[in-house]
Amino acid sequence: xxxxxxxxxxxxxxxxxxxxxxxxxxxxxxxxxxxxxxxxxxxxxxxxxxxxxxxxxxxxxxxxxxxxxxxxxxxxxxxxxxxxxxxxxxxxxxxxxxxxxxxxxxxxxxxxxxxxxxxxxxxxxxxxxxxxxxxxxxxxxxxxxxxxxxxx
Numbered sequence: 001x002x003x004x005x006x007x008x009x010x011x012x013x014x015x016x017x018x019x020x021x022x023x024x025x026x027x028x029x030x031x032x033x034x035x036x037x038x039x040x041x042x043x044x045x046x047x048x049x050x051x052x053x054x055x056x057x058x059x060x061x062x063x064x065x066x067x068x069x070x071x072x073x074x075x076x077x078x079x080x081x082x083x084x085x086x087x088x089x090x091x092x093x094x095x096x097x098x099x100x101x102x103x104x105x106x107x108x109x110x111x112x113x114x115x116x117x118x119x120x121x122x123x124x125x126x127x128x129x130x131x132x133x134x135x136x137x138x139x140x141x142x143x144x145x146x147x148x149x150x151x152x
Contacts, residue, residue, distance in 0.1 A: 007151065075089070123136065138150075
Protein backbone atom coordinates (compact mmCIF):
# COMPACT_ATOMS: atom_id res chain seq x y z
CA UNK A 1 0.00 0.00 0.00
CA UNK A 2 2.80 2.42 0.87
CA UNK A 3 4.37 2.00 -2.57
CA UNK A 4 1.09 3.02 -4.25
CA UNK A 5 0.77 6.02 -1.94
CA UNK A 6 4.30 7.20 -2.74
CA UNK A 7 3.62 6.75 -6.46
CA UNK A 8 0.44 8.84 -6.28
CA UNK A 9 2.30 11.54 -4.35
CA UNK A 10 4.82 11.65 -7.17
CA UNK A 11 2.12 11.90 -9.84
CA UNK A 12 -0.15 14.37 -8.10
CA UNK A 13 2.30 16.63 -6.34
CA UNK A 14 1.20 18.56 -3.26
CA UNK A 15 -0.82 21.75 -3.08
CA UNK A 16 -2.02 23.30 0.17
CA UNK A 17 -4.48 25.61 -1.55
CA UNK A 18 -7.57 24.60 -3.53
CA UNK A 19 -7.38 24.33 -7.31
CA UNK A 20 -9.55 22.97 -10.08
CA UNK A 21 -8.21 19.76 -11.60
CA UNK A 22 -8.36 19.06 -15.34
CA UNK A 23 -11.90 17.70 -14.86
CA UNK A 24 -12.92 21.02 -13.27
CA UNK A 25 -13.31 19.54 -9.76
CA UNK A 26 -12.13 21.39 -6.65
CA UNK A 27 -9.07 19.60 -5.35
CA UNK A 28 -6.38 20.02 -2.68
CA UNK A 29 -3.43 18.14 -1.19
CA UNK A 30 -2.33 15.15 -3.26
CA UNK A 31 -5.14 15.37 -5.80
CA UNK A 32 -7.91 15.00 -3.23
CA UNK A 33 -11.18 15.84 -5.02
CA UNK A 34 -13.11 17.35 -2.13
CA UNK A 35 -15.89 18.57 -4.41
CA UNK A 36 -17.07 14.97 -4.83
CA UNK A 37 -15.63 13.34 -1.69
CA UNK A 38 -16.07 16.12 0.82
CA UNK A 39 -14.50 16.29 4.27
CA UNK A 40 -15.53 14.57 7.47
CA UNK A 41 -16.53 16.77 10.38
CA UNK A 42 -13.18 15.95 12.03
CA UNK A 43 -11.23 16.92 8.91
CA UNK A 44 -13.22 20.14 8.46
CA UNK A 45 -12.62 21.02 12.11
CA UNK A 46 -8.89 20.43 11.70
CA UNK A 47 -8.83 22.64 8.58
CA UNK A 48 -10.70 25.41 10.39
CA UNK A 49 -8.40 25.22 13.41
CA UNK A 50 -5.00 24.59 11.80
CA UNK A 51 -5.45 25.27 8.11
CA UNK A 52 -4.91 22.59 5.51
CA UNK A 53 -1.73 20.76 6.54
CA UNK A 54 0.50 18.27 4.78
CA UNK A 55 -0.30 15.78 7.55
CA UNK A 56 -4.00 16.02 6.76
CA UNK A 57 -3.26 15.66 3.04
CA UNK A 58 -1.31 12.47 3.74
CA UNK A 59 -4.12 11.13 5.92
CA UNK A 60 -6.70 11.88 3.21
CA UNK A 61 -4.49 10.22 0.60
CA UNK A 62 -4.02 7.09 2.70
CA UNK A 63 -7.75 6.78 3.38
CA UNK A 64 -8.57 7.39 -0.27
CA UNK A 65 -6.09 4.79 -1.53
CA UNK A 66 -7.55 2.23 0.89
CA UNK A 67 -11.03 3.07 -0.42
CA UNK A 68 -9.83 2.71 -4.02
CA UNK A 69 -8.23 -0.67 -3.23
CA UNK A 70 -11.48 -1.82 -1.62
CA UNK A 71 -13.44 -0.72 -4.68
CA UNK A 72 -10.95 -2.53 -6.95
CA UNK A 73 -11.69 -5.78 -5.10
CA UNK A 74 -15.17 -5.71 -6.65
CA UNK A 75 -13.58 -6.62 -9.99
CA UNK A 76 -13.33 -10.41 -10.14
CA UNK A 77 -9.90 -10.29 -11.82
CA UNK A 78 -8.31 -8.00 -9.21
CA UNK A 79 -7.26 -10.68 -6.72
CA UNK A 80 -5.45 -12.55 -9.52
CA UNK A 81 -3.27 -9.56 -10.43
CA UNK A 82 0.20 -9.23 -8.95
CA UNK A 83 0.94 -6.18 -6.79
CA UNK A 84 2.36 -4.09 -9.65
CA UNK A 85 -0.76 -4.58 -11.77
CA UNK A 86 -3.06 -4.07 -8.78
CA UNK A 87 -1.29 -0.76 -8.18
CA UNK A 88 -2.16 0.38 -11.72
CA UNK A 89 -5.85 -0.39 -11.19
CA UNK A 90 -5.88 1.35 -7.79
CA UNK A 91 -4.09 4.38 -9.23
CA UNK A 92 -6.57 4.60 -12.11
CA UNK A 93 -9.46 4.49 -9.63
CA UNK A 94 -7.77 7.22 -7.59
CA UNK A 95 -7.34 9.38 -10.68
CA UNK A 96 -10.57 8.64 -12.55
CA UNK A 97 -12.94 7.34 -9.90
CA UNK A 98 -14.57 3.93 -10.06
CA UNK A 99 -17.13 5.24 -12.53
CA UNK A 100 -14.37 6.56 -14.78
CA UNK A 101 -12.44 3.30 -14.73
CA UNK A 102 -15.65 1.37 -15.39
CA UNK A 103 -15.83 3.16 -18.74
CA UNK A 104 -12.68 1.30 -19.85
CA UNK A 105 -14.77 -1.72 -20.83
CA UNK A 106 -12.28 -3.29 -23.28
CA UNK A 107 -9.40 -2.77 -20.85
CA UNK A 108 -11.34 -4.44 -18.04
CA UNK A 109 -12.32 -7.30 -20.34
CA UNK A 110 -8.66 -7.89 -21.25
CA UNK A 111 -7.77 -7.98 -17.55
CA UNK A 112 -10.45 -10.62 -17.00
CA UNK A 113 -8.87 -12.60 -19.83
CA UNK A 114 -5.38 -12.14 -18.29
CA UNK A 115 -4.24 -10.62 -21.61
CA UNK A 116 -1.99 -7.92 -20.24
CA UNK A 117 -0.46 -7.00 -23.61
CA UNK A 118 -3.94 -6.29 -25.00
CA UNK A 119 -4.94 -4.49 -21.77
CA UNK A 120 -1.89 -2.25 -22.19
CA UNK A 121 -2.91 -1.46 -25.77
CA UNK A 122 -6.42 -0.58 -24.60
CA UNK A 123 -4.85 1.87 -22.15
CA UNK A 124 -2.81 3.46 -24.94
CA UNK A 125 -5.89 3.83 -27.17
CA UNK A 126 -7.74 6.01 -24.67
CA UNK A 127 -8.07 9.75 -24.08
CA UNK A 128 -6.74 9.08 -20.59
CA UNK A 129 -3.38 8.03 -22.04
CA UNK A 130 -2.92 11.27 -23.96
CA UNK A 131 -4.06 13.39 -21.02
CA UNK A 132 -2.07 11.73 -18.24
CA UNK A 133 1.50 12.04 -19.51
CA UNK A 134 4.15 10.18 -17.52
CA UNK A 135 1.55 8.64 -15.26
CA UNK A 136 -0.13 6.81 -18.13
CA UNK A 137 3.19 5.84 -19.74
CA UNK A 138 4.44 4.35 -16.48
CA UNK A 139 1.14 2.56 -15.79
CA UNK A 140 1.02 1.07 -19.29
CA UNK A 141 4.54 -0.38 -18.92
CA UNK A 142 3.74 -1.68 -15.47
CA UNK A 143 0.51 -3.34 -16.64
CA UNK A 144 2.27 -4.94 -19.59
CA UNK A 145 5.29 -6.29 -17.71
CA UNK A 146 3.82 -6.89 -14.28
CA UNK A 147 6.97 -5.27 -12.88
CA UNK A 148 7.13 -2.08 -10.83
CA UNK A 149 8.36 0.70 -13.11
CA UNK A 150 10.28 3.79 -12.13
CA UNK A 151 8.24 6.93 -12.68
CA UNK A 152 9.47 8.33 -15.99
